[in-house]
Amino acid sequence: MNQQADRLVPSATRDSDWWRGAVIYQIYPRSFQDSNGDGIGDLLGIAQRLPHVASLGVDAIWISPFFKSPMKDFGYDVSDYCDVDPMFGTLADFDILVQTAHRLGLKVLIDLVLSHSSEDHQWFRESRQSKDNAYANWYVWADAKPDGTPPNNWLSIFGGSAWQWEPSRCQYYLHNFLTEQPDLNFHEPEVQESLLNTARFWLDRGVDGFRLDTINFYVHDAQLRDNPALPPEKRNPITAPAVNPYTWQNHLYDKTQPENLAFLRKFRALLNQYNAAAVGEVGDDQRGLEILGEYTAGDDLMHMSYAFELLSDKVPTPDYITEVMNKIAEVAADGWVCWAFSNHDVPRHVSRWKLSDGAARCFSTLLMCLRGSVCLYQGEELALPEAEVAFEDLQDPYGKRFWPAFKGRDGCRTPMVWEPGHQNGGFSQGHPWLPVSHDHLNRAVSTQEQDPAAILHHYRRAVAFRRAHTALAKGDIRDLGTEGSILHFVRTHGDERIFCAFNLSPDPASMAMPEGNWRQIGADLGSAGAAPDGNLHLGPWQPALSVRVP
Structure with missing residues (x-):
């Protein structure tokens, strides 16, 4: 094609x-x-x-x-x-x-x-019939303990034992989720x-x-x-x-x-x-x-x-x-x-x-x-x-x-x-x-x-x-830290450096800008810029986004 x-x-x-x-x-x-x-x-x-x-x-x-x-x-x-x-x-x-x-x-x-598959999958319909059919080993089967209880203590995410008894084989099968979702045997x-x-x-x-x-x-x-x-x-x-x-x-x-x-x-x-x-x-x-x-x-x-x-x-x-x-x-x-x-x-x-x-x-x-x-x-x-x-x-x-x-x-x-x-x-x-x-x-x-x-x-x-800045999509993250309610870090890719700060709080917060020459970006996202005193003064739930200028 x-x-x-x-x-x-x-x-x-x-x-x-x-x-x-x-x-x-x-x-x-x-x-x-x-x-x-x-x-x-x-x-x-x-x-x-x-x-x-x-x-x-x-x-x-x-x-x-x-x-x-x-x-x-x-x-x-x-x-x-x-x-x-x-x-x-x-x-x-x-x-x-x-x-x-x-x-x-x-x-x-x-x-x-x-x-896992559905119990209605053809593979499981065959597998559950006997211990010697073509799909017999495609799911996780195990014998009961001598007292008839499940093979071990594994539990299902959906509640109860992760094992379900199958009368046709007189064995248990594994299901990590619903009993109708038998686990496939990846050892096969x-x-x-x-x-x-x-x-x-x-x-x-x-x-x-x-x-x-x-x-x-x-x-x-x-x-x-x-x-x-x-x-x-x-x-x-x-x-x-x-x-x-x-x-x-x-x-x-x-x-x-x-x-x-x-x-x-x-x-x-x-x-x-x-x-x-x-x-x-x-x-x-x-x-x-x-x-x-x-x-x-x-x-x-x-x-x-x-x-x-x-x-x-x-x-x-x-x-x-x-x-x-x-x-x-x-x-x-x-x-x-x-x-x-x-x-x-x-x-x-x-x-x-x-x-x-x-x-x-x-x-x-x-x-x-x-x-x-x-x-x-x-x-x-x-x-x-x-x-x-x-x-x-x-x-x-x-x-x-x-x-x-x-x-x-x-x-x-x-x-x-x-x-x-x-x-x-x-x-x-x-x-x-x-x-x-x-x-x-x-x-x-x-x-x-x-x-x-x-x-x-x-x-x-x-x-x-994000798409406009390769540093955000594919770059590294550096200088990760916190200042009270502010999370801040720098994303880098090649020569691009983007400083990101987020006030994750309903109250105003402040922090000093990192050293260097930074230009505010992301104004349409509500981004704050540095104040004349060189600090960031962020309102509730406000980001600050800046790019490093050479």
């Missing part, structure tokens, strides 16, 4: 480093745009709304799973890796989406869920090859790369050793809520095994053939950044890895951000981080951190100045708060399991709001799968487009500012 031939042009003729510092817009397809009135977003709906995404100035889109699935976990339980679920459309619709994105200058990343070479072929299928179809779900869950300890207990004072609930006893274990053996690196190298070698890139999601409460550093070191593993530190409930104070950045410098100096404040799994950050409009603007500017790539979650550019979803409207099994202590993920997954005067915010002409939040309607895209002071325009300016 011409498209494929174009993708195999030697990388020297193209920007093989396009992913470094890229701004990626995450689309949750069920909730972005419904094109056929069934109340569920779809691929043609995404294609219809891509001009809005392109208008933000972002580099790429990341589309959450749209593969065939029984939807027990809304697409993260895949029953056919190489086809589109009918609720989202067809492969032809996907081709239209990719062509539209490329025409608008957007690269396309899709979400591959390789650690045929499994690895089949999953690589899955990636190849989509690369041949024109995608520019992948977001890889739960990459440190791929390989389990072959000896099935018990995880040790974790003392209460060391529990750090990031990948699971505090009410879930999953956080009570030190997960040494159910994930993050050394054999995983060999598979990631195979995956990277395949990506290199297409000049494609991948961002991996590392889920670990204790060693997340260290694993991130291991998985992105050098040029033969992951291009970048998704960090959870700014997806937590902890409000990012100057001291906390400095702590995180220093830790990255220590354990991931040769790696590359992908930052996000919000996604489809956590409450929206405007609500999570209780941000005012001014604070939301300041944090959006900060995000564009951090070292690493960036993910924006649909609706983030509108400063959408977390939606309230009544129990009777809940769809997420995670929320139903732990309600009301943990309300699940539906509050960040409600439909995108496009037009306040149209049914369901312009998302659908039918009954939406989750209710449209009334609190969102006055923040709809069309409303903010008409308001020059709306935060939507601020996001566009912040993305443009």
